[in-house]
Amino acid sequence: MKRLVAFLRTVRTERRVRTDGGTADERSTAGRWRDSDFLQSAPFWGPPLVLMGLFVYGAIGWNFLLSLTDHSGFGRPDYTDLGLQNYWAMIQDPSIWEATRNTVVLLVVFTLACLAVGLVLAILLDREIRFGRTFRTVYLLPFALSFIVTAQFWRWMYNVNDGIINQFFGLFGLGPYNWLGDPRLVLGAVIFALVWQFSGYTMVIYLAALRSIPTAQYEAARVDGAGTFRMYRRVIVPQLRPAIVSATVVLVLFALKAFDFLYAVFDGYRPRQGSDILATKMMREGFNNSEWAYSSAIGLTLFVLSLAVIAPYLYTQYKRGNL
Template sequence: MSSLRIPLRATARSGPAGRSRRGATGPSGWPFALPFLAFFVLFLVVPIGYGLWMSFTDSSLTGHGDGTFAGLDNYAEALTDPEVWTSLGNTVWFTVLTSVPLVVVALVMALLVHTGMPGQWVWRLSFFAPYLLPVAVVTQVWSLLFQPDLGLFNSMLRAVGIDGIGWLVDDKYAMWSIALLTLWWTVGFNFLLYLAALQAVPDHLYEAAAIDGAGAWRRLWSITLPQLRRTTALIAVLQVLASLKVFDQIYLLTKGGPNNSTKPILEYIYDTGFANYRLGYASAVSYVFFAIVVILSIAQLKIFSRRED
């Protein structure tokens, strides 16, 4: 009786030529990463390092005292400068006015579109289109709307018997007006993030809740909002950071006025460095602001991570 022999293929070979595939290493990926790393170092790391060194000097655009080491004098002046704290207060006030509405309004808009409103593509386009506009166009259009005599807003108020408001020239209304503009302009980005998150919620959760007799509000509070918790945390962190960095729309509309009631910290840094020519002091103020932003970001992340746990 003949025996059936089945050749066994070696799973691993000894020696350099027969090295196992599991232990083999592929080609290095550094050549592919070097172009990005070069740009990263050249346009981010080097400017950050140079700006940090400049914050300890009396550097100026005029060349007077350029490169003279000043130690911590710039930071000491920044911490005692009342204009720094005033502009920081304006920045925080703008962040408070815009962050919560930009999260809540975006969520409401995404829920309305996701529930199956007729003509969804029209609503999606109208909600997101303002975000695509450049800041120069947005401020030009809204400056016409805010115009005291012929602006649309004051014309509507006068039509119902209310006196016109100095939207951009009154201390009481200037920051509110800029916050309203920012809400209309940037809410589309948060709306898009919420809409993508809503589309990722599993349908079987809603089906099971409907079988159990849960109504629309119960499904919203028990399924939708808990499923959007991570997205809400992400949007909240990004929105606070974006609001703290406000500059463009305020500079184009009011240039920090009236009476510096809308001047944010970034505009103060810009004016100090490029209008007053004090680059060293402006660098120190910018790094103080950078430290504040980092601390707030870490605090936000810790708060949301604890809530998630």
């Protein structure tokens, strides 16, 4: 990282030397254009720009166009008659509202829980406890596993009759609970499994930030008479803001697309009642019902939601000159 920064700095200085070189006036505009950094660096940024532009932004644009048609079934979409009827239909569709509600609940609860659990783990590990490194690996490992694998684990663990979760509750005379079958429990059960998998990730982000805080500040807080809790609350955690922000963005974006986990848990596009999210609804409309335009409209809504989440982050980064 440091090397990269140093390299970028030399590139900057070079440019300064060149533009201050004084020969620019004598050259023609075309020559200046040919020699400009912009054009000379084009082979580097050009191909990725074309590929990204075409496959990401072009696809988003096309998807929007598609969502304005009434394309369903097979054949070519008709782009001559565009309108917002799919968005209007979405507003009137109760299952869209249910999916939206579940998406938002998943997003908020999952993100907050991951941030909280990750923070607690990070602070514990930051206290230099014994076997700290081992614990760090233990907590981080679930994040390295594929959703297909963890979803299958949780399917077994949540089993009503012989799942380990119900066995555990059984020790206290509780249950059995139908974790993945009961519409009132299923979303919570899914969120819990996802928090288990992702809190290791937030922990690592926090831990990196904690490690970068100078020891002097801990000592100063101690000298001023702060207890451990107070020290973290007043001195340390406020300094974690950038870490919290970047972790939040990643978590929220994931939560919006928690499709693969649900797909693996429920073995298809149709999750149990109470756990349908916009992403699964979109897949069902598109690939089960061939309602391509409607599916596109749901997809675009999902995209706008993601954008709404990421926009404030991008904006603050931009204002601070980080972009």
